Amino acid sequence: MPRINFQQQLVALKDKLLAMAALSQQALSLSLEAYLTGDMSLCDHVKEIEAAINTAERDVDEMAYDLLAKEQPMAIDLRFILSVIKINGDLERIGDQATNIAERARSQKDFPQISLPIDIPDMGEKVGVMIRCAIQSLLEADAKLAEHVLVMDDEIDDMNRAVQAELIEVMMQHPMVSTQALNAIIISRNLERTADHATNIAEDVIFWVRGSDVRHKFSLAQAE
């Protein structure tokens, strides 16, 4: 019964991708915690997770390539495996963004902690929800939920722009905190990039479920 075996392999592939997603999410939340608390041991932890992510990325890709080469899947299964390969790449890049944030946290530690008129924790929380929704939409083959992720991305873009405008003002008024303000601007951009990766994942889920290419076609009207 080779096809039953094939379905089992698809489930195993999905499980591997979920483990990869968990690592990326954990790296992101720890890197933000490092930035917000100044606890540098968390930066080391992020670095370890990044190594695990890189291994997991290779494993997922190899498994997907093996399935393509040996099973020559058709239609919906083919689209699923191609989506997994792309989602895998986005999860790895979320790990990269977390590493960037951890680096900012580290470079911040020699400067006085100051209070800035922006809300990174809120932004981080929203981006975390986007990733969770994107992964859940994959698990449940839920294109509607994936579309919701695309809508949330607009909100993060707005938040990132607002952060930047606020902090430019801070820099001009208080040049001595330029480093801290720049760190916050760059972390905000890292979060905005992370949201883009969640959006890519959601688009891939829609591609898999609906079989149509949603990229560059989505508008708010479709989401409602």
Place this chain on the structure above:
Amino acid sequence: MPRINFQQQLVALKDKLLAMAALSQQALSLSLEAYLTGDMSLCDHVKEIEAAINTAERDVDEMAYDLLAKEQPMAIDLRFILSVIKINGDLERIGDQATNIAERARSQKDFPQISLPIDIPDMGEKVGVMIRCAIQSLLEADAKLAEHVLVMDDEIDDMNRAVQAELIEVMMQHPMVSTQALNAIIISRNLERTADHATNIAEDVIFWVRGSDVRHKFSLAQAE
């Protein structure tokens, strides 16, 4: 003779990817020119090219998916098609970086042009060379050339770090030019990201040519 037809389709796929690469490279060089000259008509041009890139990305993906579904290629051809799908994504993201640079150029135009102690044209030139080498390594199935791209990436990372350190100093000394300095910092980061995409392309070429996964394994020692 279906296999001859298949080889022709692979050549057509490569040609489509090359057209996509040309668009991405053009978008990047025009966006930098817009930033350096202040010619805003170039920003409109970048926007048009970005639309063309998005269309080209879909075309390449559809053609690759069709080949996978209908021809069920094996071994080296399978790896080539999977590499094309990944390279396609990286080229599209180079287009996104160009769009970001063009946006910076536009936001810059209401501020006095100032001279900053950094060399964005040189950095842009080097990143352009990286993209060209990455694409050439694909055309010529040249893994050695692709490895050279991986080495160049380290240089761009160093340049980006130096730009940032220089411009933080500028911001602290001259807060009134914080906006211009921040724009330059972000453009430098956009170039660094672009170099990362060129690196991804080179890694995919190595994967295709050598059949091994070079990602996260590369060290300078191997390149020499």
